Amino acid sequence: MKFGVVVFPGSNCDHDCYYALSQVVGVETTLLWHQERDLKNCDAVVLPGGFSYGDYLRTGAIARFSPIMDSIRQFAQAGGLVLGICNGFQILLESGLLPGALLPNRSGHFICRFVYLRVENNRTPFTSLFQLGEVLKIPIAHNQGNFFASSTDIRSFLDNRQVVFRYCDSRGEVTEVSNPNGSLESIAGLTNCEGNVMGMMPHPERSAEEILGSTDGKKVFQSIVKWWEEKEIARK
Amino acid sequence: MNFIGKVVVLLKEGVFDPQGVTIKNALHNLSFSQVSRVRTGKYFEVEFEADSESEAENQLKSMCQELLSNPVIEEYSFQVETE
8 A cells, every 4th residue: 555645835744644654654655746746656645734835815725726636636536545634634625625614723822732532433444443432642733723614514524424533531521621623513533425535633643653642643544554455355 | 908806805704703802802902992893804906807897807706706715614795996
């Protein structure tokens, strides 16, 4: 299996993702420059965190016009696995590959700390190694992570089980206090209807080794590898 | 013909605007206690060519819908002026 990590001007978690995938998880990984159109036969694509195009206009609004996004759109429509982390999530929303929008945090502050997430759906390529309801410790670092969509859309995300992660406390309780940024329904991670594209605000690449304080993020990447390998075996 | 499109983008009613609240509180601190609400947004001036004013309005509307605003959270208004 081969991962591609897209590098936009202003991405700053690209090398962290590259390191976590290639060195910690131990899967073949390549960087993909945003001006390219070739996805280099990657089986999964990661849009990393950062400040693509300096967050000009709106977060992720300009990155969606990078040439590589045309290829990623086609790749996603054909069922390819796409994971957007933080700014990558914002780019997926602006591109229309995921529904909804991210507003500035309710507090008005940039928030950089560990949070707890509850796994709401473990039947996705991104959560195949987790138990349903498992509580993960993964950090966030963002100014605009306050998930918003119309109440009708939110209802359909919940009904379709598109909500993959919700912010919770250490015991797995989803409360007002455990919601760091004001996200509706405490949504921290969401897939498209088909389940092959996921966006999440927390940074799994920053919680992939013991020295970082948690290894829960590593399992997100390992889930993708496991899901892909099982699919390959079934295909053969 | 040359036109200038003047576009204002605001968060929709009902979408929380933390910058607006923070600015309102700062105005209160300056003793402008009469301020009941502040909405923040973006202002653009777009210079472009079009065959007619109605054509210019159509073009600007597309620009607003496709890029200048995010219809999930924002609303826009504009006026078109000849240069």
